[in-house]
Amino acid sequence: MTYQDAQSGQQFSAEGIELSTGAIREGSAIPLKLSAFFGSNQPVMRARTELQGALRFDNQLKRYQFEDMRLSGEASGEPLQGKTLSFSAQGQLLVDLAAQIAEWNSLKFTANQLRGLGELKARDLDSEPKLSGALTVAQFNLREFLQSAGQELPAMADGNALGKAELVSRLSGTQNSLALEELTLKLDDSTFTGQIAVSDFARQALRVNLKGDRLDLDRYLPPPAKDEAAGAARKSEVKSTQPAPLAAAPRRCRAARPSRPGAMPPCCRWTACARSTPRSASPSAA
Structure with a gap:
């Protein structure tokens, strides 16, 4: 089964x-x-999907349920740069046309390493x-997730940057907008709270209002150039091989000049006295 849009050239x-x-x-x-297998040509994509569950309907009440719904599959193509994205979703679906509401309760979803849960309601x-x-x-691990989805990241000063991410948020939206409200976003060692919203999909109007506790931007900047790194290493090596400064020679103490002619300097008096004093004779043995 094939559908082709003659105006845009898209084919599904x-x-x-x-x-x-x-x-x-x-x-x-x-x-x-x-x-089934689904495909498209702009961009080139191909997906294998499987859907199972239990369908329940009431035409008089215009109420339709898909209980224990499970969707799983794999996708590949140009946007994924040759990589494969494994995905799954499950939950309880309800559409009530009389009340003009739709719900997806007990929602659980995965995409490669990413795991999440939530609930969605439309009115x-x-x-x-x-x-x-x-x-x-x-x-x-946000870095590993993006790489597994074919999104190569630029080199960063910290090779472990983008290693941790998690999110908790309320959702609200219309046909033309989507907002993440009461948002708590944790990225590496930083925590941000606030709101992220796209107020108009057509104009790609993005509004971000976040407050964070800390952010080390140096971790996410490009690493220093090889010439700079080599120069810093050489400078450190030269500094470490320089000889240590010689210790200062001990100062020689000079005797003070005598206060009057013929007097001995103070530092020599004790020695002179010791020499001029005769030793006392030892008592003879009895």
Whole structure:
């Protein structure tokens, strides 16, 4: 099955479609399993997907549920630069057309190393749909995740930069906007709180209002050039091989000049007295 947009030249395809269900009865849970290969040409992408769960519907109430929904698959193509992205999502889906609401509860999702959970709710489906919900992403290695998705990072002074990231936020949005509110974002040793929003998708209007406790930008800057690093190493080597300064020679004490002619200097008087004093005779043995 192929769909082609003649104006834009985009083409979408679905191949190898396999669908199996249990007995279809209104109001009862209907086991369902669907697998297929999807592709596109702008950009060139290909994905293998599998969907399974239990479908339940009530036409009179216009209420439709997809219980224990599980979606999994792998994607590859030009945006991933030859890498493969493994993804999965699960939860409980509900669409109530009478109330004009849709919900995705007990949401869990993965994308390679990334793990998250949350809930999504949409209302006013027949007019201007509005989105709300919550999102939590457990701590993961952002550097490894981006590289596994084909996104090469520039060299940084700290090779461990972008090693830790996690996120907790509320969600709100419309057809043209999306906002992460009450956001807590942890990146390496920094913590930021505030809001990140795209107020208009068409104009790519991005608004960021964050407050952080600390940020060491030097870690994320390019490493020093090889010439600078070699010069610093040579300077350190030369400094370490310089001879240590010689110790100062001890100062010789000079005798003070006598206060009157013929008098001995003070430092010599004791010696002179010792020489001029006769030794007392030792008593003879009895």
